[in-house]
Amino acid sequence: MGTTESKSPTRVLIVDDEENQRFGLQGMISSWGLVTETAANGEEALQKLTAFPAHVILTDLMMPKMDGHELLRRLNAQGSRVPAIVITAFGNIETALQTMHEMGAFWFLEKPIQPQALRFLIERASQQSKLTEEAERLQRQLSYQGVLGELVGGSHAMQQVFSLIRQVAPSKAAILVTGESGTGKELVARAVHQLSPRSAGPFVAINCAALPETLMESELFGHEKGAFTGAVERRAGCFELAQNGTLLLDELAEMPVGTQAKLLRVLEDQKVRRLGAKAEIAVDVRVIAATNRDPQDAIAKGLLREDLFYRLNVFGLQLPPLRQRLEDLPVLCEAIIGDLNRKHGLKIAGVESSMLYHLQKHSWPGNVRELRNVLERATILAGSGSLGPQHLPMGFTGGATGPSPMPVVAEQVDDGTVSLGVGTTVEQAEKSLILLTLASTKNNKTRAAEILGISLKTLFNKLKEYGSVSD
Numbered sequence: 001m002g003t004t005e006s007k008s009p010t011r012v013l014i015v016d017d018e019e020n021q022r023f024g025l026q027g028m029i030s031s032w033g034l035v036t037e038t039a040a041n042g043e044e045a046l047q048k049l050t051a052f053p054a055h056v057i058l059t060d061l062m063m064p065k066m067d068g069h070e071l072l073r074r075l076n077a078q079g080s081r082v083p084a085i086v087i088t089a090f091g092n093i094e095t096a097l098q099t100m101h102e103m104g105a106f107w108f109l110e111k112p113i114q115p116q117a118l119r120f121l122i123e124r125a126s127q128q129s130k131l132t133e134e135a136e137r138l139q140r141q142l143s144y145q146g147v148l149g150e151l152v153g154g155s156h157a158m159q160q161v162f163s164l165i166r167q168v169a170p171s172k173a174a175i176l177v178t179g180e181s182g183t184g185k186e187l188v189a190r191a192v193h194q195l196s197p198r199s200a201g202p203f204v205a206i207n208c209a210a211l212p213e214t215l216m217e218s219e220l221f222g223h224e225k226g227a228f229t230g231a232v233e234r235r236a237g238c239f240e241l242a243q244n245g246t247l248l249l250d251e252l253a254e255m256p257v258g259t260q261a262k263l264l265r266v267l268e269d270q271k272v273r274r275l276g277a278k279a280e281i282a283v284d285v286r287v288i289a290a291t292n293r294d295p296q297d298a299i300a301k302g303l304l305r306e307d308l309f310y311r312l313n314v315f316g317l318q319l320p321p322l323r324q325r326l327e328d329l330p331v332l333c334e335a336i337i338g339d340l341n342r343k344h345g346l347k348i349a350g351v352e353s354s355m356l357y358h359l360q361k362h363s364w365p366g367n368v369r370e371l372r373n374v375l376e377r378a379t380i381l382a383g384s385g386s387l388g389p390q391h392l393p394m395g396f397t398g399g400a401t402g403p404s405p406m407p408v409v410a411e412q413v414d415d416g417t418v419s420l421g422v423g424t425t426v427e428q429a430e431k432s433l434i435l436l437t438l439a440s441t442k443n444n445k446t447r448a449a450e451i452l453g454i455s456l457k458t459l460f461n462k463l464k465e466y467g468s469v470s471d
Contacts, residue, residue, distance in 0.1 A: 010126040011035045013052060015045045015059035015071065016087065025058065025113070032119060042066030046074060049082075055129040056106075056122050057084040072105060081132050081197055083125040085109060085118075128200035149191030151184055152335045155325040161188070161317065168315045169195035174267070176252075176312045177290040179319030181458075182369030185290040186248060188317060193246040198286055201245030206238050209254035209457070216259050218275055221266070227276025239272045242285045252289040252312070253298040260305045267311055287312065322364040322371065329359055329371075336372050337387075340379045348379045352388045358396045363427060366458070394429070434462055 012029050016022040017040050026036045037052045039045035043066040045059070057075075061068040072084055083106035106125045109118060148162045168175060169192045177185045186205060193203045211219055218228075222237030238247055249255070255263070266272050267287060271280040289312045291298065298304035322328075333351045341348055351359070355378075364370055378391035389396070434452065441447040449459045 009033065009035050010056065010122070010130075011037070011052065011054045012056045012058055012122060012126075013037050013039065013045060013048060013054040015039045015042065015057065015063070015068065017041055017060065017063040021060075028115060029058075029118075029122070032122075034122070042068065042071030042074070045071055054082055055133075056125045057082055058087065058118075058122070059084055060087045062089070081129070083128055085121050085125060087111060087113065131200045132197060149194050150187045151191055152332050153325060153328040154331055155320075155328045157320040157325050158328060161319065164315075164317055165191050166195065168192065168317075170197065171315075172286060173314045174286070174312045175288045175315045175317060176295070176309070177288065177317045177319065178295060179290075179292065180321050180367055181292045181461075182367030183319040183321060184368055185292075185319060186250060188319065189246065189248040189288040189290065192288060193286075196246070196286070198245050202242050203246050203248070204238050204242040205248040205250060207250045209251035213256045213259070216256060217262065220259070220263065221272050222274040224274050224276035227274070231276070234274070237272065237274065239266065239283045239285055240281065242283075244284055246286045246288060249287060249289045251291060252308075253291045253293045253295070253304045257302065257305060260308050264305065264308045264311060267308075322367045326360050329356060332368065332371060333359070333375060336375050337379065340376055344379065346379055347384055348382060349386045352386050355387050355389050355392065358389055358392060362396065431462075434459070438463075 012034050014022055014025050014029070014036060015038075016025065019040075022038050022040070026038055030036050037048055037054070039048050041063045042059070045057070046066075057071075059068040059071060066074075068086060072086075075082065075084070086105045086108040088108055089111050106128070107121050109121065148165060151158070151162070151165075153159070153161075165188065175189075175192060177188050179185055189205070190203060193199060206219060208216070218231075218235070218237065220237050220239065222235050222240055223231050225231060225234050249263075266283070269280075270283055272283050273280045291304075293303070295304060295309055295313070299306050299309060330351075333356070337348050337350060340346065359371070359374075366373070374393065374396075375387070377393065378387045381391045382388075434448070437451050438445065438448045441451070445459055445463075446456060449456045452459070454462075
């Protein structure tokens, strides 16, 4: 569930002790269709804000009673997230920059003000303000309905996860999300970003397992033209692309250890150097890392640097596997089917109780990702109406009715089909199907994965689980 920008008119509070300047700005900004209010100093501005919830504050720096610097300090102390544009006279630019750095002002403009530049900045600041406003509304509204961002679950385990997300989102703390594949680690990262003060900034995700070691540093840190063979132009890395936003480092334990050391340096210094560059670039990025490995096990095996783990594990979030929250299946099915209806233009009504029974008996090694795949296949087969057991893949309903005799091992018959004995469990059926398919491809794992419709990584994980991994 994504955010939608508020359609309410932008409200701008103008703070300036010079009457002509104040009312001149008010007339110009009002002519753009925006709602305005004015104040002669910071003290009056604080009073006006109680009845005028501004999206943007436009303030002078040098004013009597309470100047612009003190106004922003007071607002920060109150936890206000309203972006402020600082107006400064020639010669006070250094003070304006200091105010931006210390007080978090959105930007500054030098007098005399250029209307086009001011209008552009107000539009950008208003967009940020409304996204923050919408995120706060969603946080209040959705956190009590079993939904947070794109995460779904009313179980106690998921409500605990939602609570932790709401607590950590407003902070700047690094987060390490752990959990099995398919549990929704990227969705957690997106929910944190959506509910954070950085929600108006970019969200960038990089899968560390999907990149070869030779390209990893270039993707993370960027490179200059000619930095290496094939570098035909300058390219910004993920840290630069995520400036003022959030960067997700998925499958962190798959990152080469040498690159982990360089990543640690960037996290400590908040500066990044493109490959082949001489100068460093300051970055302001919140980093969220995720892994499906046990971090302590990864450290013991030398896959994850211990110092990097402690740097990122400021706030840890452990996601429960689907098999430990089966009570969430009805609401998960409802949410997924709604999304699949939109995707495929279908009108599936829901899941029959008989099908839900079989879903609850499954062990879900692929977690919510596997559930989505099963439901997508079922919706395509059904086309309309409700989903029933007949729409499930082979193995879900075998032996579901009547007495269950002893399981019979699957056999491959002459026509290339697989015969399963009544009473065979889902796990046994899956294992037999994988091993027989592998045998039919003469141990060609890539071809077997294609036939089975799973990734090569999933196939290797299954074979490791069966104790059947071979070169």
